Amino acid sequence: MKILIVEDEPGLQTAMCSFLEKEDYICESANSFQKANEKISLYEYDIILLDITLPDGNGLGLIETVKAHNPMSGLIIISAKNSLDDKINGLDLGADDYLTKPFQLSELNSRIKAVIRRRQFGGSKLIRFNEISVDTDSKSVHVHGQEIRLTKKEYDILLFFIINKNRVLTKAAIAEHLWEDNIDMADNYDFIYIHVNNIRKKIESFGGTDYLKTIYGMGYKFTDR
Amino acid sequence: MKFLKRINRNYLWLFTSILLVLSLAEFVVLKYIMLEETKESFYDQENLIIKQVKETGETPNIFPIVEVKKVSRLSMNRPLFREIFVEDETDGELEPFLEYSNQVEINDEVYFIRLRHSVVENDDLMILIAWTFFILLISTLGISYLINRRLNKTVWADFEENLRIMESFSFSRNENLQLIKTTTEEFERLNTVVGSLTKRLEADYLAQKEFTENASHEIQTPLSVVLLNLEEILQQEINKETFERVVSTIDAVKRLSSLNQSLILIAKIENQQFIPEKVQSFNTTLKQKTEEFASLFESKNLTLEIEEEGVFEMNMHGQLADILIANLLSNGINHNITGGSVYIYLKENEIRICNTGKPNALGNDTIFNRFTKGNEKSYGLGLAIVKKICDTHHLKIQYTHDEFHCFTIFKIPLES
Structure with missing residues (x-):
């Protein structure tokens, strides 16, 4: 590219x-x-x-x-x-x-x-990360071939993590990705913690690995290394 | 009051008073002229009578207007005029007459001559003058009305059209002010003055616009470099202390950037760079925004209640409507307590957004000022922006607090 x-x-x-x-x-x-x-x-x-x-x-x-x-x-x-x-x-x-x-x-x-x-017309809209696959067309997520139900925000966060795998993402960066212009909103990032926890639970409940590492309580890293 | 109406009203007063004065003068003058005429005719008649008496010795007598008789001796040394009333034989009314009496010597004899002449009654004269006055007034007003109507269609039409053009003119649309040429010197002068004033204002407007855009670019670009580099430092193996430092530096830089953007936004609103493009339904905007912020409501465990009694509509730039609602909502969320609530009430000319919160975080007057902080994290510009938007859109915003902290936006009725 x-x-x-x-x-x-x-x-x-x-x-x-x-x-x-x-x-x-x-x-x-x-x-x-x-x-x-x-x-x-x-x-x-x-x-x-x-x-x-x-x-x-x-x-x-x-x-x-x-x-x-x-x-x-x-x-x-x-x-x-x-x-x-x-x-x-x-x-x-x-x-x-x-x-x-x-x-x-x-x-x-x-x-x-x-x-x-x-x-990429006709190209794959599937993004894979080990057992997790994200279909960006239907906005659906599968773990080990089974669909897991995520809210829109949870889906956005997971996709953001997978695309920026192996990178440290601060809560502020995630909030900004979710809110864009309304970043003023993010007075506290508690809601990100809630979303991330939900994503973890949902992936684990379908036998997926928890790839989310918390970095010093201020950020996350999605990695299998 | 319209200019022509004012002029017409002034004309009316002026004409009425002038005509009143003139009528009085007319009355006096007419009266005097008629008296003089009558007196002259008395002298003519007297001469005729004297001539007749001289030639024929006959003394003519026609009651009540001519009376000639012989008297023994001369007792008057000059002619005498007086006004008398004589009963009219046909209708028995008293009619005013002017009486002339004199004594003359004809052929060594003394004759007494008394002549009478009916004069116009004062009442009749006044009625006559009043009628003239009335007709004059009516015809003057009628003519001035017709003239004004013509002027309105010709001379004033250009002026009115130019006014309309100026009213609908806006710099932000990037067009030139094209005024219609008029043949009236004063209007053309006005056009020239307005034209050069607009040019100067437009230059100011463009300078201000350019400044805000440049300020934005010149500040945001280096801030981007700082942020990108800090973000890359986070990717390295660093200890907790360094990580914390970098994160807090990122926060500070972001705050700086957002502060700069907010200030520029205020400047843009003040410079009226946002043209109201279409009618916005704030009910729709509010629903969109509350959906967008749903997870923020969740994270603080807030309950949201929206009561719609009517649809609040307003002609506003879409971006401003979004900012207005987003800022008020984020204020209601950020200054809320965990497990609290946000209550939104909408009707045709009112939006009210209320939230639970700590008792009186801020004073009523200072809350909309720039940099008034409710807590250490907010930048204090959100409400200043809200206020600025309200100020530039005929809206009034009010902050009240008791159990709830409420922001109420009212439409200010436009004066016609």
Whole structure:
């Protein structure tokens, strides 16, 4: 999977690239409208991460180039403008998703995976982790082939864990994934503890292993290592 | 009061008073002229009589208007005028007459001449003048009404149209203020002034808009770098103490970011960058939000009760409606006690969101101020944003507390 990051802030570019490379993506970057335009016209990418505010132009203007030269690639807009108009505009122009700065790598990862799933026509919508399999089409979860019933939030959390397996996720990160704009809500994270416990119980009751490790009471890690 | 109505009213008073004064003057002048005319005709008649007496020696007598008789000696040295009343023979009414008496010497004899002339009655004169006055007034008003109606259709039409354009104008729609050209100098001047004022305001508006957007970008981008790097540190093998430090640093950075976003949001609301796009049903918004927050209600074991007596609808930008409701709900959840309740009441012009909580967490007046904190974790901007949204949408918000802490939003009736 090849990813192009269009972002002018070098610190952000490096952090994103090194994370994505760890996740086995091939990462390229462009720090200006001009360079990005060139790369998009010349090469093929599976995913393009696009910052709207570029020093020499509005990133939205690149969407046209993407549609012309890279029609198969997934497009995620990354913007500091938490503006609904921009979001609607971007999605109308053909972007697959919109991520507001500051974001977390685990969230970026989960968005990229979602776009890839959506883009792979006829591809498998099944995500497997040992005995657990998640069908993202029907939003159902099976353990050892038996379906377990999860609430919508529990399903979201489990999928987030599996996609970000082997990563430490703080309760705040999980809350943010669940709430997006309404992160103000998360005054305390007790409800995450409740959800996580429910997921554990449900998986174990069908003979599944408890892969959730609590990290110092402040975060979780979904891992079989 | 409309300008033309005001002008018409002023005209009415002005005309009435002018006409009253003029009528009085008319009365005096007419009276004087008629008297003078009568007097002159007396002199003419007298001359005719003298001529007749001289030539024929006959003394003409027509009662009651001409009386000529011989007298023994000259007893008057000048002619005498007086007003008398003579009974009319046909209807027995007393009619006013002007009487002229004089003594003249004709052919060495002295004659006494008395002439009378009926004059117009004061009453008749006044009625005549009153009628003239009335007709003048009516015709003036009628004409001014017709003229105004014409002006309204021609001269004022452009003005009214321009007013309409200005009323519906908004900077956030990115359009230019296009006023209709008028041939009236004053209106054209007004258009020029309004045009240049709008240009200046638009420049301010755009500068402010650009600032909020840049401020957002310039601050959020470095904060993203900080957060991403901190997140990567968490992935390494670190001890509990370091982990705690990193997590609390992440919290602080997020707080900073959310604070920045809230402040920018307030600035955007103040700058009226959110155009009300369509009528929002707050009943629907509330139900969506309570569903979204269901797990938060659960985690604090809160019971939720929604009572709908009517549908609260309002023209508002969708994002603002969402923020308004989400902030009030999160306030009701965050400041609640475990096992407490949230009660929502909706009717056509009122939304009330009440929650159980600790007794008087905040004073009534300070609660909507920026950075007023109820507990150490909240940023104190949620309610300030709510207040700002209310202030810019003809809504009034009130905080009351007794057993429950209640936020009530009322629609302020629009004055026509």
